[in-house]
Amino acid sequence: MRRAALLALWSHWRRHPLQLATLLAGLALATALWSAVQAINAEARASYARAAAQIGAGGLDRLEAPGGPIPLARYVALRRAGWQLSPVLEGSWRLGERRLRVAGIEPLSHPPLPAFAALAEDATALPQMIAAGGLLLAAPDLAADLATALHEMPGRPQVRASDQVPPGLVLTDIGVAARLLGRPDQIDRMLILPDQPIGLAPLSALAPDLQRLPGRAGSDTARLTDSFHLNLTAFGLLSFAVGLFIVHGTVGLAFEQRRAMIRTLRALGLPMRLLTGLMLAEVMALALLGGLVGLGLGYLVAAALLPDVAATLRGLYGAPVAGGLTLRPAWIGSGLAMALAGTLAASLHALWRAARMPILAAPGLQAWAERAARASRLQALAGLGLIAAGLGALWLIEGLIGGFALLAGLMLGAALLLPPALAALLRLGRRRARGVVAEWLWADMRAQLPGIGLALMALLLALATNIGVGTMVKSFRQTFTGWLDQRLISELYVTATDDDQGAEIARWLAPRVQAVLPIRSVDFTPGGAAAGQTVTVYGVVDDRSYRDHWPLLQTAPRAWDRVMAGEAVFINEQLARRVGIGPGDSLTLAPNWQLPIAGVYSDYGNPTGQAIVAMPSLLAHASAVPNRRFGLRLPAAEVPVLAEALRQRFDLPASALIDNAALKAQSLAIFDKTFVVTGALNLLTLGVAGFAILTSLLTLWSLRLPQIAPVWALGLTRSQLARLEIGRSLLLAALTALLALPLGLLLAWALLAVINVQAFGWQLPMALFPLDWLRLFALALLAAGLAAALPARRLYRLPPSDLLKVFANAR
Amino acid sequence: MPAKLILGLCMAILFAAPLRAQGYAGLGSTAEAGFATPEHGRPLVFPRDHGPHPEFRIEWWYLTATLAGPDGTPYGIQWTLFRSALAPGEAEGWQSPQIWMGHAAATSARSHHFAERLGRGGIGQAGVRTGPFEAWIDDWRMAGDDGLRALRLTARGGDFAYDLHLNAEGPLVLQGDRGYSVKSADGQASYYYSQPSYRVTGTLALPSGPVAVTGQGWLDREWSSQPLAADQSGWDWFSLSFETGAKLMGFRLRGTRGDFTSGTWIAADGTATALTPGALRAEPLESSDAAGPEVPVRWRLQLPERDLDIEIAALNPAAWMGTRFAYWEGPVQIEGSHRGRGYLEMTGYDD
Incomplete structure (x- = not known):
């Protein structure tokens, strides 16, 4: 019996291969987008963890010379004074065409490194690293390149591959690094180790010229990038939900079509419980299959998107992320689990209905529709409730989570409200309809609504997300471009190799340009309201350029005069929002340095806090301020000549000089990369939604025959019916798209004014892009038209005998 | 002094994990690696041999002192500088293959403080030189004249420090056969x-406050390249000063083929007589795991040829050195046929 039942169930799919393909495709798409996002997130997080463990020392305070490198003898002298320090030498190393970062650490004093721990079994590792030719550790792909490239080098260092080394980095002993970089008697910084002996003379007395910088709090990168990953996750979840609409549609259709078979099987004596169990097993097997296909697809999507995500994270947060993807059990597990759970959720309704179906009942579409009408009032209430809950969550839950809860509430609530809203519109349309056909058309659409409603919800969500995210990205880009124009005042930026050269360059430039604007900054950890924040304080000289161009959001009277007199400070928007301070408040940068805030400036370059003071006040309050970077004002036409002269005179590397246009292009390139992924996911979601409409229409197709047959019998031709079919689909899509517009704008507002503030600390003005809406509207119509084309074509080609059969078959 | 400590130093350094007693077998033969081996009959020359011997794999400057406060409270201190060569020879700067490790400890009956320092040779952070003599790592120093007659000794850790003056009251003692000390039946040697006769004065800084101390110090100098046989897993080492003025250095190397004991009897006038292997009998009486693995903290020592039958007991059974190489090192009290104080070191118990 069981075998017979299984064969009978399976025969349905054999006879409906398209349906099977649709179900699997829906599942695979949903799983693919979700698991792609998960894979990207997992990869990025693994990279951070690796980097954090590798720089394990990141939490330690460090000692640096503001002007550049520190002589090795200073390290020895401080060690001999009792201070427990660990020296680090870093630099860029040219290997053929590539530039690599070499980090030389001293393995005896450095805090334990995972990459080194892996060498524990190898007694030859340390002698090789220190005493013999050296040992270079690098990520596997780089290690392979290194081994090949170093093959020719005499007394060449050995290369070992290590998964624990961040991408693009060569980790080695400080002695080897000194040799590779040609800097035998220099170090770049010293880590101040946690355990120090008693009775030490203070560092400020032993080395007043060195700057003690606070260690970064452990998971800085993770904290900064959390918002980015949360964004991606939200997107993945949305895609997944849209994909599930397809599954719901197809599974519902399969059950509708198998009613007769179910009845027959039960009449033959198959217990309901067994049948339900078999159907459940069938659905789960399909879910597993679709999920596996989805994982494969997801892997491909992730691999395609990861390089851009990695570039974004590097550019935006300086977070090192490898461009390569590794299979991780976590995301395989989560992807399959989501596929199974999602399918179960999408099929429960159908299973439940089949299980409760009376053996001999012959239910029709109308009954279903009537039940749906009753449910629709409840649904509207639930939608309103969800929106209210979202608003409540924003009110109650702090931070980004609250923002996303608002988004989730808005989107789901609006989706639930869609069918009642459409029903109302259709009722309105029917009232205004003239003629029998038109009246039938409106009424028929309403009857169809419960069946196609879910697909339309998917379309609504996809469209609204597109409008919302598109508006956010474009508004951001517009603001960012304007801000760059304003903020990048200087025509040419130059970076000296150390303070001495910096001073020399400044002297040399003074008579040759209109103004030399030093860019000097020091990190402070303020007290008072801003305690716990790290604020990078920039000193500026009094120059018209700043007064004319600096993008201030809020100002107090005589702001620039007061800042330049050392009586006030400007802070960036991030700091202002995070701490909740603004003009009129004051900022305590150091115990003896408190300044009133004269203004807040916009700053889209980084998520951290910044402040601006007059250069003399900065120098008076910070002992060691590097003086290596300068902005130069000069006529744009003279830039190339001056740049070349600077390069020749001071033997500067190409990277030390960058002109305004190049910097702007670089910044915009990073910006655009950031949203490549968003755009791609956006488009994929819309595609999935279009597919959902197709499956819904196919689902309805066979159910609608009994309703179309009488209309046909009354005299409408099949081609008229097919045209009406397409028109109906277009109309529903158009109505949905119209409703999606306000929802999308609401979403854009939430992203700009709530999510952005939480994630980055800045609020952006919202700009409207009606042309984009038109394009999207057309895209929605196209999707709906294409989706309806297949059923319409079938209808057009339907043998009249099939329509006649409707009257013969007692369904 | 303890050769085993240095075994596998290079591995422990990288991995900051307590090191197991590892045989030398894995490191390849000494000759293969190009290290020198001790030669029987080669005379020691001073002050040259007070300085480092980079062509040998391992070396140490090892000072222990039994001290007493103004009220007679017993204390002990340890100051050790180890040298371990990753390859024979010396080079300038970071290229030096020499690695230095310092251990310092201050022990009373109730507390045991210790600290550890590591440093690279070649850059000046750690080393030993003569003319005048100075052994140092970071701010820890043992420095004085080239005869090692008068030394100043300093070290500090997170919760203790000491600053001591050492004055030799007797001659240097060459252990074994004129300084050639055999360590196993196979002929491993160092x-x-x-210098077992320092008078010590100075200050000990403990969490409870500074204490003026006086007492006796004992310096050991040893270098070799392959000091243990493959089967030897650890050792127990005694430096004992008796109230009679006589002194005893004795050690027991524990091996699977049986224990190897040897040592030197030093008469009150400084005359040293090497013990024949096996003459000294050492028997653990009582063990404790007060601060780590279980180690014998009470021993019976017998040396029939000197009518010696004593029991020695740890001043503080918890004198465990939880450094990268963990071992037990602390002051002991002597009772029995002879009375006095000394130092005990036990390695290879942390397996």
């Missing part, structure tokens, strides 16, 4: 000499 160069080994001591």
Whole structure:
């Protein structure tokens, strides 16, 4: 019996291969987008963890010379004074065409490194690293390149591959690094180790010229990038939900079509419980299959998107992320689990209905529709409730989570409200309809609504997300471009190799340009309201350029005069929002340095806090301020000549000089990369939604025959019916798209004014892009038209005998 | 002094994990690696041999002192500088293959403080030189004249420090056969000499406050390249000063083929007589795991040829050195046929 039942169930799919393909495709798409996002997130997080463990020392305070490198003898002298320090030498190393970062650490004093721990079994590792030719550790792909490239080098260092080394980095002993970089008697910084002996003379007395910088709090990168990953996750979840609409549609259709078979099987004596169990097993097997296909697809999507995500994270947060993807059990597990759970959720309704179906009942579409009408009032209430809950969550839950809860509430609530809203519109349309056909058309659409409603919800969500995210990205880009124009005042930026050269360059430039604007900054950890924040304080000289161009959001009277007199400070928007301070408040940068805030400036370059003071006040309050970077004002036409002269005179590397246009292009390139992924996911979601409409229409197709047959019998031709079919689909899509517009704008507002503030600390003005809406509207119509084309074509080609059969078959 | 400590130093350094007693077998033969081996009959020359011997794999400057406060409270301190060569020879700067490790400890009956320092050779952070003599790592120093007659000794850790003056009251003692000390029946050996007769004065800074101390110090100098046989897993080492003025250095190397004991009897006038292997009998009486693995903290020592039958007991059974190489090192009290104080070191118990 069981075998017979299984064969009978399976025969349905054999006879409906398209349906099977649709179900699997829906599942695979949903799983693919979700698991792609998960894979990207997992990869990025693994990279951070690796980097954090590798720089394990990141939490330690460090000692640096503001002007550049520190002589090795200073390290020895401080060690001999009792201070427990660990020296680090870093630099860029040219290997053929590539530039690599070499980090030389001293393995005896450095805090334990995972990459080194892996060498524990190898007694030859340390002698090789220190005493013999050296040992270079690098990520596997780089290690392979290194081994090949170093093959020719005499007394060449050995290369070992290590998964624990961040991408693009060569980790080695400080002695080897000194040799590779040609800097035998220099170090770049010293880590101040946690355990120090008693009775030490203070560092400020032993080395007043060195700057003690606070260690970064452990998971800085993770904290900064959390918002980015949360964004991606939200997107993945949305895609997944849209994909599930397809599954719901197809599974519902399969059950509708198998009613007769179910009845027959039960009449033959198959217990309901067994049948339900078999159907459940069938659905789960399909879910597993679709999920596996989805994982494969997801892997491909992730691999395609990861390089851009990695570039974004590097550019935006300086977070090192490898461009390569590794299979991780976590995301395989989560992807399959989501596929199974999602399918179960999408099929429960159908299973439940089949299980409760009376053996001999012959239910029709109308009954279903009537039940749906009753449910629709409840649904509207639930939608309103969800929106209210979202608003409540924003009110109650702090931070980004609250923002996303608002988004989730808005989107789901609006989706639930869609069918009642459409029903109302259709009722309105029917009232205004003239003629029998038109009246039938409106009424028929309403009857169809419960069946196609879910697909339309998917379309609504996809469209609204597109409008919302598109508006956010474009508004951001517009603001960012304007801000760059304003903020990048200087025509040419130059970076000296150390303070001495910096001073020399400044002297040399003074008579040759209109103004030399030093860019000097020091990190402070303020007290008072801003305690716990790290604020990078920039000193500026009094120059018209700043007064004319600096993008201030809020100002107090005589702001620039007061800042330049050392009586006030400007802070960036991030700091202002995070701490909740603004003009009129004051900022305590150091115990003896408190300044009133004269203004807040916009700053889209980084998520951290910044402040601006007059250069003399900065120098008076910070002992060691590097003086290596300068902005130069000069006529744009003279830039190339001056740049070349600077390069020749001071033997500067190409990277030390960058002109305004190049910097702007670089910044915009990073910006655009950031949203490549968003755009791609956006488009994929819309595609999935279009597919959902197709499956819904196919689902309805066979159910609608009994309703179309009488209309046909009354005299409408099949081609008229097919045209009406397409028109109906277009109309529903158009109505949905119209409703999606306000929802999308609401979403854009939430992203700009709530999510952005939480994630980055800045609020952006919202700009409207009606042309984009038109394009999207057309895209929605196209999707709906294409989706309806297949059923319409079938209808057009339907043998009249099939329509006649409707009257013969007692369904 | 303890050769085993240095075994596998290079591995422990990288991995900051307590090191197991590892045989030398894995490191390849000494000759293969190009290290020198001690030669029987080569005379020691001073002050040259007070300085480092980079062509040998391992070496140490090892000072222990039994001290007493103004009220007679017993204390002990340890100051050790180890040298371990990753390859034979010396080079300038970071290229030096020499690695230095310092251990310092201050022990009373109730507390045991210790600290550890590591440093690279070649850059000046750690090393030993003569003319005048100075052994140092970071701010820890043992420095004085080239005869090692008068030394100043300093070290500090997170919760203790000491600053001591040492004055020799007797001659240097060459251990074994004129400084050639055999360590196993297979002939493993080291160069080994001591200055066992320092009078010590100075200050001990403990969490409870500074204490003026006086007492007796014992310096050991030893270098070799392959000091243990493959089967030897650890050792127990005694430096004992008796109230009679006589002194005893004795050790027991524990091996699967049986224990190897040897040592030197030093008469009150400084005359040293090497013990024949096996003459000294050492028997653990009682063990404790007060601060780590279980180690014998009470021993019976017998040396029939000197009518010696004593029991020695740890001043503080918890004198465990939880450094990268963990071992037990602390002051002991002597009772029995002879009375006095000394130092005990036990390695290879943390397996």
